[in-house]
Amino acid sequence: MSGKPRKKIALFSVITLITGFILAYSYQYTKQESEKHPSVKEWQQEDQLRNDLLHVQRINHSLTDRLQHVRVQAQAEENKLVHEKKQSHYVVEELNRLRKVVGGVKVKGEGLEVSLKDTTFIPQSSDPNQYIVHEQHIRAVIYELLVSGAEAVAVNGQRITSHSYVTCIGPVVSIDGHQFPAPFIVSAIGNKNTLEKALRLSLLPQLEEDGIKVQLFGRDDITMDAHLHNEG
Numbered sequence: 001m002s003g004k005p006r007k008k009i010a011l012f013s014v015i016t017l018i019t020g021f022i023l024a025y026s027y028q029y030t031k032q033e034s035e036k037h038p039s040v041k042e043w044q045q046e047d048q049l050r051n052d053l054l055h056v057q058r059i060n061h062s063l064t065d066r067l068q069h070v071r072v073q074a075q076a077e078e079n080k081l082v083h084e085k086k087q088s089h090y091v092v093e094e095l096n097r098l099r100k101v102v103g104g105v106k107v108k109g110e111g112l113e114v115s116l117k118d119t120t121f122i123p124q125s126s127d128p129n130q131y132i133v134h135e136q137h138i139r140a141v142i143y144e145l146l147v148s149g150a151e152a153v154a155v156n157g158q159r160i161t162s163h164s165y166v167t168c169i170g171p172v173v174s175i176d177g178h179q180f181p182a183p184f185i186v187s188a189i190g191n192k193n194t195l196e197k198a199l200r201l202s203l204l205p206q207l208e209e210d211g212i213k214v215q216l217f218g219r220d221d222i223t224m225d226a227h228l229h230n231e232g
Contacts, residue, residue, distance in 0.1 A: 107152045111189040111222040112196055114141055117213040118182050133182055133212055135168045140203055141186045142166075148198035150188035152224050156180040157187075159227040176227075192218035 118132040142153050142160055153160040158175045165176060172179045188195055196216050207214050 106224065106226050107189055108221065108223045109151070109189045110192050110218075110220050111150070111187060112145070112192045112199075113217040113219055113222070114145075114186040114188075114199065115213075115215040115217070116141065116182070116184040116186065116207070117215075119211040119213055132171075133173070133184055135166045135173060137207060137210065137212055138166050138173060138184055138186065140207075141199070144199060144203045145186065145188040145190070145195055148190070148195050150190040150195060152189045154187045154224045156185055157225070159224055161227050187219075187222055187224065189222055189224065192220075 116133045116137060138155060142155070145153055155166075155173075155175050158178050158180070160175075167174045169179060172181045173184065174180075196218060199216060204214055204216075
């Protein structure tokens, strides 16, 4: 083989090598650019994911707002139930208090007993009726005890109600048709210290001035039966 064909072969080999290098470089460059610049499909997928994420976020915000609204409603209902429970408790307490006051139920508790006795000393030339316990004395004690917070009142065991009547019949006192002789014990259930203080500051001096012997006894336990109606 002559030298001229060898040169052509060498030149052809160089050209082939360069061409291969250029093709390889072009492929690698195209691949890198492709990785740097996503395809339209990839852009669409990314855009869809972004939209889906925004949609989920909007749903989350909506659920959060709904949850807050439900919590507010639940709190309102809870407050309403608490208020109704307090009102019910108040109604029950008030009903029980009224039952005690009107004498409809048996009651028990601390309280005060007030003993009213006729005086044993009657000055000469004096009217004996001025030195005995009268109905107005008993009424005054009952009224003072009630306005001072007594929950229930009885006279010689007879419960007093808003319809009770007290009258004098000779030497005895009639209460709702039941007759009682002296001495008279007016019992009251309530704070014994408060009741005693009220009587001492208001009514006691007047009773003593009228010649009535008055004694006050604080009790830790007083029991009163329900109101007794006169069947006769």
